[in-house]
Amino acid sequence: xxxxxxxxxxxEKMELTCNTYDQFIIELxxxxxxxxxxxxxxxxxNDLIEIELFFKxxxxxxxxxxxxxxxxxxxxxxxxxxxxxxxxxTKYYNKELITDSISLIAIVCVDRITSEFSKFVNSxxxxxxxxxxxxxxxxxxxxxxxxAKPKDDFGIMQYKKIRKQFFMLLK
Numbered sequence: 724x725x726x727x728x729x730x731x732x733x734x735e736k737m738e739l740t741c742n743t744y745d746q747f748i749i750e751l752x753x754x755x756x757x758x759x760x761x762x763x764x765x766x767x768x769n770d771l772i773e774i775e776l777f778f779k780x781x782x783x784x785x786x787x788x789x790x791x792x793x794x795x796x797x798x799x800x801x802x803x804x805x806x807x808x809x810x811x812x813t814k815y816y817n818k819e820l821i822t823d824s825i826s827l828i829a830i831v832c833v834d835r836i837t838s839e840f841s842k843f844v845n846s847x848x849x850x851x852x853x854x855x856x857x858x859x860x861x862x863x864x865x866x867x868x869x870x871a872k873p874k875d876d877f878g879i880m881q882y883k884k885i886r887k888q889f890f891m892l893l894k
Contacts, residue, residue, distance in 0.1 A: 734844040734860070734869040744792060744832055744863055748775070751790065754892045760788070767807040772800060774807055778815075785812075786888065788828035795833050796840040796860075804829060826855040826881070828889050834864045847874035848882060857885045 741747040755762065755777045763776040771793055778787040791804055812821055833840055844860040848871050860869040870889070873882045 732845065732847050732872040732874060734871050737868045737870070739861060739863070739866045739868050742863075742866075747832070747861070747863075748790060748792075751892060754894060755788075758888075758891055760786075763811065766811055767803055772803060774804060776808075776811060783822075784824040784826070785815075786826050786885075788830060788889075788892065791829065791831045793831070793833060795835040795837045796831055796843060797837070798839055800831065800839070801829075801843065822853070824853045824855075826857065826885050826888075828857045828859060828885060828892075830859045830861060832861045832863065834862070836860075836862050836865060844869040844871050847871055850881065855881050855885060857882070857889065859889060 739747075741750065752762065758779075760777040760779045763778055766774040766776040766789065768774070773792045775790045775792075776787060777789075778785055787808075789804060789808065791800060793800055808827060812825065813819055816823075831840065831843060840860055840862070843858055846858070848855070848857055850856070858871040861867075862869070870886070873879060
Protein backbone atom coordinates (compact mmCIF):
# COMPACT_ATOMS: atom_id res chain seq x y z
CA UNK A 724 0.00 0.00 0.00
CA UNK A 725 2.56 2.59 1.13
CA UNK A 726 5.88 2.12 -0.54
CA UNK A 727 8.84 4.08 0.62
CA UNK A 728 11.34 4.75 -2.08
CA UNK A 729 14.69 4.79 -0.34
CA UNK A 730 17.47 6.60 -2.11
CA UNK A 731 20.60 4.56 -2.78
CA UNK A 732 23.37 5.27 -0.32
CA UNK A 733 26.78 5.93 -1.76
CA UNK A 734 29.21 3.18 -0.80
CA GLU A 735 32.18 3.86 1.42
CA LYS A 736 35.34 3.91 -0.70
CA MET A 737 38.80 2.90 0.51
CA GLU A 738 42.17 2.40 -1.09
CA LEU A 739 43.12 -1.17 -2.04
CA THR A 740 46.58 -2.15 -0.83
CA CYS A 741 46.97 -5.30 -3.00
CA ASN A 742 48.02 -4.89 -6.60
CA THR A 743 46.58 -8.12 -7.99
CA TYR A 744 43.74 -10.51 -7.31
CA ASP A 745 46.22 -13.35 -6.71
CA GLN A 746 47.98 -11.38 -3.98
CA PHE A 747 44.62 -10.39 -2.45
CA ILE A 748 43.19 -13.93 -2.33
CA ILE A 749 46.37 -15.41 -0.81
CA GLU A 750 46.33 -12.81 1.98
CA LEU A 751 42.57 -13.28 2.48
CA UNK A 752 42.89 -17.08 2.75
CA UNK A 753 45.63 -16.73 5.38
CA UNK A 754 43.55 -14.22 7.32
CA UNK A 755 40.45 -16.42 7.13
CA UNK A 756 42.31 -19.35 8.69
CA UNK A 757 43.62 -17.08 11.48
CA UNK A 758 40.06 -15.89 12.17
CA UNK A 759 38.73 -19.46 12.44
CA UNK A 760 36.96 -19.78 9.09
CA UNK A 761 36.84 -23.10 7.25
CA UNK A 762 37.70 -23.04 3.58
CA UNK A 763 34.86 -24.75 1.71
CA UNK A 764 36.62 -24.30 -1.62
CA UNK A 765 35.33 -23.33 -5.04
CA UNK A 766 31.55 -23.05 -4.88
CA UNK A 767 31.11 -22.34 -8.61
CA UNK A 768 33.41 -21.89 -11.59
CA ASN A 769 33.12 -21.29 -15.31
CA ASP A 770 35.04 -19.23 -17.89
CA LEU A 771 33.61 -15.91 -16.63
CA ILE A 772 33.18 -16.31 -12.88
CA GLU A 773 34.68 -18.10 -9.89
CA ILE A 774 33.14 -18.18 -6.41
CA GLU A 775 35.19 -19.28 -3.42
CA LEU A 776 33.51 -19.79 -0.03
CA PHE A 777 34.66 -19.65 3.59
CA PHE A 778 32.43 -20.26 6.63
CA LYS A 779 32.43 -20.35 10.41
CA UNK A 780 29.66 -22.32 12.11
CA UNK A 781 28.53 -21.30 15.56
CA UNK A 782 25.78 -22.76 17.73
CA UNK A 783 22.75 -21.06 16.11
CA UNK A 784 24.42 -19.12 13.35
CA UNK A 785 26.80 -19.31 10.42
CA UNK A 786 29.15 -16.56 9.26
CA UNK A 787 30.24 -16.85 5.65
CA UNK A 788 32.11 -14.89 3.09
CA UNK A 789 32.27 -15.53 -0.60
CA UNK A 790 34.85 -14.12 -2.99
CA UNK A 791 33.42 -13.69 -6.45
CA UNK A 792 36.05 -13.19 -9.16
CA UNK A 793 34.96 -11.90 -12.54
CA UNK A 794 36.32 -9.43 -15.10
CA UNK A 795 33.21 -7.28 -14.87
CA UNK A 796 29.99 -7.72 -12.95
CA UNK A 797 26.81 -8.49 -14.87
CA UNK A 798 23.22 -8.99 -13.82
CA UNK A 799 23.71 -12.76 -13.70
CA UNK A 800 26.68 -12.56 -11.28
CA UNK A 801 24.49 -12.22 -8.18
CA UNK A 802 22.03 -14.80 -9.47
CA UNK A 803 24.87 -17.32 -9.72
CA UNK A 804 26.04 -16.40 -6.20
CA UNK A 805 22.52 -16.71 -4.74
CA UNK A 806 21.86 -20.05 -6.37
CA UNK A 807 25.30 -21.47 -5.46
CA UNK A 808 25.02 -20.27 -1.86
CA UNK A 809 21.50 -21.68 -1.52
CA UNK A 810 22.79 -25.05 -2.79
CA UNK A 811 25.67 -24.92 -0.27
CA UNK A 812 23.42 -24.17 2.72
CA THR A 813 20.89 -26.85 1.70
CA LYS A 814 23.70 -29.39 1.35
CA TYR A 815 25.42 -28.31 4.59
CA TYR A 816 22.26 -28.40 6.72
CA ASN A 817 20.77 -31.29 4.73
CA LYS A 818 17.39 -29.51 4.56
CA GLU A 819 15.63 -26.67 2.73
CA LEU A 820 14.27 -24.78 5.75
CA ILE A 821 17.16 -23.35 7.76
CA THR A 822 16.51 -21.89 11.19
CA ASP A 823 20.04 -20.61 11.93
CA SER A 824 20.99 -16.98 11.35
CA ILE A 825 23.26 -16.69 8.33
CA SER A 826 25.43 -13.74 7.42
CA LEU A 827 27.22 -13.53 4.09
CA ILE A 828 29.92 -11.06 3.18
CA ALA A 829 29.79 -11.04 -0.63
CA ILE A 830 33.13 -9.75 -1.96
CA VAL A 831 32.89 -9.10 -5.70
CA CYS A 832 36.33 -8.64 -7.29
CA VAL A 833 36.40 -7.04 -10.74
CA ASP A 834 38.87 -5.41 -13.12
CA ARG A 835 36.32 -2.95 -14.53
CA ILE A 836 33.50 -1.12 -12.80
CA THR A 837 30.14 -1.48 -14.55
CA SER A 838 26.70 -0.10 -13.78
CA GLU A 839 25.79 -3.48 -12.20
CA PHE A 840 28.82 -3.23 -9.92
CA SER A 841 27.85 0.30 -8.87
CA LYS A 842 24.26 -0.79 -8.26
CA PHE A 843 25.54 -3.70 -6.13
CA VAL A 844 27.68 -1.57 -3.79
CA ASN A 845 25.33 1.44 -3.70
CA SER A 846 22.06 -0.44 -3.20
CA UNK A 847 22.59 -0.91 0.50
CA UNK A 848 22.56 -4.02 2.60
CA UNK A 849 20.02 -6.80 2.16
CA UNK A 850 18.69 -8.31 5.31
CA UNK A 851 15.84 -10.43 6.50
CA UNK A 852 14.97 -11.65 9.97
CA UNK A 853 17.68 -14.35 10.01
CA UNK A 854 19.84 -13.57 7.00
CA UNK A 855 22.15 -10.70 6.22
CA UNK A 856 24.16 -9.99 3.06
CA UNK A 857 26.97 -7.48 3.29
CA UNK A 858 28.06 -6.30 -0.21
CA UNK A 859 31.69 -5.42 -0.80
CA UNK A 860 33.14 -4.54 -4.18
CA UNK A 861 36.82 -4.55 -5.08
CA UNK A 862 38.07 -2.96 -8.28
CA UNK A 863 41.61 -3.93 -9.19
CA UNK A 864 41.52 -1.53 -12.15
CA UNK A 865 40.63 1.39 -9.87
CA UNK A 866 42.58 0.03 -6.86
CA UNK A 867 39.59 0.61 -4.55
CA UNK A 868 37.35 -1.20 -2.08
CA UNK A 869 33.67 -0.22 -1.98
CA UNK A 870 31.65 -1.11 1.12
CA ALA A 871 27.87 -0.88 1.09
CA LYS A 872 26.11 1.14 3.76
CA PRO A 873 22.79 0.26 5.40
CA LYS A 874 19.64 1.69 3.80
CA ASP A 875 18.25 2.66 7.20
CA ASP A 876 18.94 2.11 10.88
CA PHE A 877 17.19 -1.26 10.99
CA GLY A 878 19.85 -3.84 11.86
CA ILE A 879 22.60 -1.29 12.44
CA MET A 880 24.19 -3.45 15.17
CA GLN A 881 24.39 -6.42 12.79
CA TYR A 882 25.90 -4.13 10.15
CA LYS A 883 28.59 -2.91 12.56
CA LYS A 884 29.40 -6.47 13.64
CA ILE A 885 29.79 -7.77 10.08
CA ARG A 886 31.71 -4.67 9.00
CA LYS A 887 34.14 -5.34 11.86
CA GLN A 888 34.46 -8.99 10.73
CA PHE A 889 35.30 -7.82 7.22
CA PHE A 890 38.05 -5.52 8.46
CA MET A 891 39.46 -8.34 10.59
CA LEU A 892 39.76 -10.36 7.38
CA LEU A 893 41.63 -7.53 5.67
CA LYS A 894 44.32 -7.40 8.36
